[in-house]
Amino acid sequence: MGIFRATRYVASLPQVDIGWLVGSGVELVLLDRDNTCVPRDAGGAPEAVSAWLDEARAAGLRLCLVSNNFHTSQVSRSARELGVEFVDHAMKPAPFALRRAMRLFGVGAEKTVMIGDQVFTDVAAGNLAGVRTVLVRPQSRSDLWYTHVFRVFERLALRGVTFDGE
Ligand SMILES: [Mg+2]
Structure with missing residues (x-):
């Protein structure tokens, strides 16, 4: 399995099948924050994300944000708001x-x-850590400048891939 290959490709977090996660033995869900849970051009998570997290918790899954964001206050606020x-x-x-x-x-x-939402950070880190990975589409067009650079290569890495829910 390539380091840049995800286990599943899904259009957005709320479309990830919780039954599949539970059924395949997952107990802990590590979540990227920016553009996965919280669109970069928004202050907080959309209702659909909060609802998915509630449903995941109800199914017994444990949830943790793992963010590259250097603004600890942003990450901790999101974690508090989302209860993770x-x-x-x-x-x-x-x-x-x-x-x-x-x-x-x-x-x-x-x-x-x-x-x-990123092949070269989230999926690669997941594969290096030996966990399963789900790549979702970025939830806004807003990205850090260097992420825009990575997106060019990401499009190449994702040629021929179809996302569930699209
Ligand atoms: Mg992200």
């Missing part, structure tokens, strides 16, 4: 923050999934 734990300054694609989160919850890699 968080690990910031994650430095994905390095896998260390994902491992930190798994230790925090006492859940192994085989029962963990990383969900995010």
